[in-house]
Amino acid sequence: xxxxxxxxxxxxxxxxxxxxxxxxxxxxxxxxxxxxxxxxxxxxxxxxxxxxxxxxxxxxxxxxxxxxxxxxxxxxxxxxxxxxxxxxxxxxxxxxxxxxxxxxxxxxxxxxxxxxxxxxxxxxxxxxxxxxxxxxxxxxxxxxxxxxxxxxxxxxxxxxxxxxxxxxxxxxxxxxxxxxxxxxxxxxxxxxxxxxxxxxxxxxxxxxxxxxxxxxxxxxxxxxxxxxxxxxxxxxxxxxxxxxxxxxxxxxxxxxxxxxxxxxxxxxxxxxxxxxxxxxxxxxxxxxxxxxxxxxxxxxxxxxxxxxxxxxxxxxxxxxxxxxxxxxxxxxxxxxxxxxxxxxxxxxxxxxxxxxxxxxxxxxxxxxxxxxxxxxxxxxxxxxxxxxxxxxxxxxxxxxxxxxxxxxxxxxxxxxxxxxxxxxxxxxxxxxxxxxxxxxxxxxxxxxxxxxxxxxxxxxxxxxxxxxxxxxxxxxxxxxxxxxxxxxxxxxxxxxxxxxxxxxxxxxxxxxxxxxxxxxxxxxxxxxxxxxxxxxxxxxxxxxxxxxxxxxxxxxxxxxxxxxxxxxxxxxxxxxxxxxxxxxxxxxxxxxxxxxxxxxxxxxxxxxxxxxxxxxxxxxxxxxxxxxxxxxxxxxxxxxxxxxxxxxxxxxxxxxxxxxxxxxxxxxxxxxxxxxxx
Numbered sequence: 021x022x023x024x025x026x027x028x029x030x031x032x033x034x035x036x037x038x039x040x041x042x043x044x045x046x047x048x049x050x051x052x053x054x055x056x057x058x059x060x061x062x063x064x065x066x067x068x069x070x071x072x073x074x075x076x077x078x079x080x081x082x083x084x085x086x087x088x089x090x091x092x093x094x095x096x097x098x099x100x101x102x103x104x105x106x107x108x109x110x111x112x113x114x115x116x117x118x119x120x121x122x123x124x125x126x127x128x129x130x131x132x133x134x135x136x137x138x139x140x141x142x143x144x145x146x147x148x149x150x151x152x153x154x155x156x157x158x159x160x161x162x163x164x165x166x167x168x169x170x171x172x173x174x175x176x177x178x179x180x181x182x183x184x185x186x187x188x189x190x191x192x193x194x195x196x197x198x199x200x201x202x203x204x205x206x207x208x209x210x211x212x213x214x215x216x217x218x219x220x221x222x223x224x225x226x227x228x229x230x231x232x233x234x235x236x237x238x239x240x241x242x243x244x245x246x247x248x249x250x251x252x253x254x255x256x257x258x259x260x261x262x263x264x265x266x267x268x269x270x271x272x273x274x275x276x277x278x279x280x281x282x283x284x285x286x287x288x289x290x291x292x293x294x295x296x297x298x299x300x301x302x303x304x305x306x307x308x309x310x311x312x313x314x315x316x317x318x319x320x321x322x323x324x325x326x327x328x329x330x331x332x333x334x335x336x337x338x339x340x341x342x343x344x345x346x347x348x349x350x351x352x353x354x355x356x357x358x359x360x361x362x363x364x365x366x367x368x369x370x371x372x373x374x375x376x377x378x379x380x381x382x383x384x385x386x387x388x389x390x391x392x393x394x395x396x397x398x399x400x401x402x403x404x405x406x407x408x409x410x411x412x413x414x415x416x417x418x419x420x421x422x423x424x425x426x427x428x429x430x431x432x433x434x435x436x437x438x439x440x441x442x443x444x445x446x447x448x449x450x451x452x453x454x455x456x457x458x459x460x461x462x463x464x465x466x467x468x469x470x471x472x473x474x475x476x477x478x479x480x481x482x483x484x485x486x487x488x489x490x491x492x493x494x495x496x497x498x499x500x501x502x503x504x505x506x507x508x509x510x511x512x513x514x515x516x517x518x519x520x521x522x523x524x525x526x527x528x529x530x531x532x533x534x535x536x537x538x539x540x541x542x543x544x545x546x547x548x549x550x551x552x553x554x555x556x557x558x559x560x561x562x563x564x565x566x567x568x569x570x571x572x573x574x575x576x577x578x579x580x581x582x583x584x585x586x587x588x589x590x591x592x593x594x595x596x597x598x599x600x601x602x603x604x605x606x607x608x609x610x611x612x613x614x615x616x617x618x619x620x621x622x623x624x625x626x627x628x629x630x631x632x633x634x635x636x637x638x639x640x641x642x643x644x645x646x647x648x649x650x651x652x653x654x655x656x657x658x659x660x661x662x663x664x665x666x667x668x669x670x671x672x673x674x675x676x677x678x679x680x681x682x683x684x685x686x687x688x689x690x691x692x693x694x695x696x697x698x
Contacts, residue, residue, distance in 0.1 A: 078131075085124050092117050119176050126169060133162060238274075241265040265290075265336070275337065290336040297327060297334060298341070298582045315678050317418055317581045321671075324585020338586055345583035348576030349414055350547045353446075354529050355573055356417045356439060357551025358562055368432055371622050372440025376409075376448060378618045379611075379638070383409040386610065403657050406452055407649065407666060408607055410642035413442040413544065414580065415674060419637065419681055432623070434630035438637045446544045447488065449644055487539040494535065495549055503553050507561060522568050525554070584643050588671050592664055603665065604672040608680070612639040629688055636684035640677040641670040 099105065099113045140155060266274040279286055305319035305326075327335050335341060387405025388398060420435050506528070514521035529550040536546030555562050593600055615635035623631055645666055653663040 082128065085128060089121060089124060092121050115176070115179065119173065122173065126173075130166070137162070239267045241267060273336075275340075288337065288340070291340045294327075294335050294337050294341055295344070295579070298323060298579060301327065302578050302582060315418065317415070317577070318675065318678075320578050320581035321585040321588065321674075324582035325588045325590060326585075327582070328586035328588070330589045330591060335586060338583075341579060341586070342583040345576065345580035348573065348578070348580030349544060350529065350533065351569060351573035351576055352414045352417050352580075353544050353547040354551040355566060355569060356413070356420075357548040357553075358555050358566060358569075359420075359551075368436045368440045371432075371437055371619075372444050374622050375437075375441045375615075375618055376444040378622075379614055380406065380409045380448060382614050382618070383611075400658055400662070403648075403652055404662070404666065407645040408611070408641055408669075410445050410449060410644060411442060411611075411638045412640055412642045412674060412677070413446060414577070414643070415640065415677060416442060416637045418577075419678075432627040432630065434633045437619075437623075437630060438634045441634070441638065443545060443548050445642070446542045446548070447484075449542055449544075449642075449648075452648070484540065487541050490539055491536055491541055491545070491549070495553060499553050499556055504557065507554065507557050518568055521565070522572075525565055525569065528554070584646070584671075587646050587667055589664070589667070593668050593672070596668070600665070600668045600672060604669050604676065607641065607669055608639045608673055608676055612636065612680075615639065632688050633684045636680045639680055640673040643670065643674070645670045 096114055096117050099110055099117075102110070105113075137155075137159060140158075268274070275288060275290065276286070302320050302323045305323045306316040307319070309316050309319035309322070325331055327333075328338075384402055384405045387401045387408075390396075391398065391401030416438060420439070506524075510521050510524040514524075529547055532546040532550040532553075533543045534546070536549070537543045554565060612635050615638045616631055619631035619634055620628065649658065649663045649666045652658045653660065658666075
């Protein structure tokens, strides 16, 4: 203790020793510390004597702590050997002693952690922001760990209290005879305790040491109802905390997914209110769009805008709403596949395979060219071009829904070509999601590792092609041997009861979805193939299933399009309207022109007239660019500004799509078919 810094360190640490002294002594210690800090009224000998006395007090506390720990160990051994105590009483007393031991050890650790933190602060440079940031981060981690330990100790105290109650009950039961009802209730209580122990997962203790798990400080937001207005007990308030909302330091909001006590049913009323609100507001928005001649889907998007963060901000469970909306995509693609028979697929499979590939390559080439001129990173250019090359399958499916397309002999149906190309784009979407980690690494890689990255991408493409071959081989087996007997069994069991038919078709769709997802192909492709396989059973089967599934699809599609509106920000569009309109028109025109050029090369001469309709259907940006954009923004591939531009261009292109589609239908489709297509 010769170093002045070390003496001062112990001086400050010794201040918490005040609990042994009375308030007057504590006040004197504080005043003396202030004088020492200011260098007034303290000679060197007095200063050294004061430091020695403070250190002696701290040393005495530590010795006393060791003596108490030894006494606790002896007490635990004595309790375990005492034959006169019941098991419940032993458990309670031992648990109490262990909690006290842990409290003493944690208090000592806190003292030395404070010493270490102060020493690190004294050795640091107050002008070094990076060093202060690291010190702040370490203190924050220490506080988080301390909060977790304190909460665990509180839980252990609750458990000890429970053991104490059980011990008292056991003593009372030994001193008096129980009635038959009391014995039954006691048996039920013990069975309930065993049930809670069996179903409790200890998820916190099991995951807190897992790699990648961090301690975070969160806020717990209570319900709007004031608990002070109702005389609720503390236990009732604690029970209500299960459905509260948690907010972390990054402003992410969380809700309960699985309660600790699984025996009590719970419902997420935030999610229920969100779905009810969307359902009620979608009706007038849909009516308004129908009145002015727009598709109803834009009314549902407007509903999402009004209720989302840019509007009333009344939707609390945004992630849950988007998740439910994904089922709208699944059932939409299932019905698309139901109308898309294998015969039509066989007729246009070459065009469906070649068209999207050529268009994606051309879009990436143009993107790299413009990126080079504007000095944009290649990885960012590739990502943006790939996002913009995708088109919206649900939107075009709604355009084609229920249309009657009578083709001339030898001609190709434009709907078959369009849907085939969109399904292939969904496959490309799955491939691009698989390649995104490599694209992220390529953004920070040196030129020496470019060859390895290209090789890795080629390997991924090979894996996707192998998965596609496996999927189509499986579909061939299902179509030949399984789908016929399966549907006949469903049809037989569902006479007078449509539940079995709906459940059977839904289960088959989810099975195909799971298979394609396990094979690293997009889930949307599995839904489409499920519908195509069932359509192979004939027109009557298709009509029967469509009547059952369409109402489910329509409701879930409303949720899906409303979830798109949650990510539309009108204020940003208004601020940058000129730039966004220019970018949107450029993207739409470029996609339309590229589609016309590609289809002119791959379509037969007798079917060249459909290239205008197919190109109009592809000349917008898929809503999946929202998903890709959010992932790329989190990964650092694109900036916040580029992400907002992608969202806005996607939204405006979807708004322009109906006008372009109607113009193409008016130009190319004969009048009788035009009415059914629009």
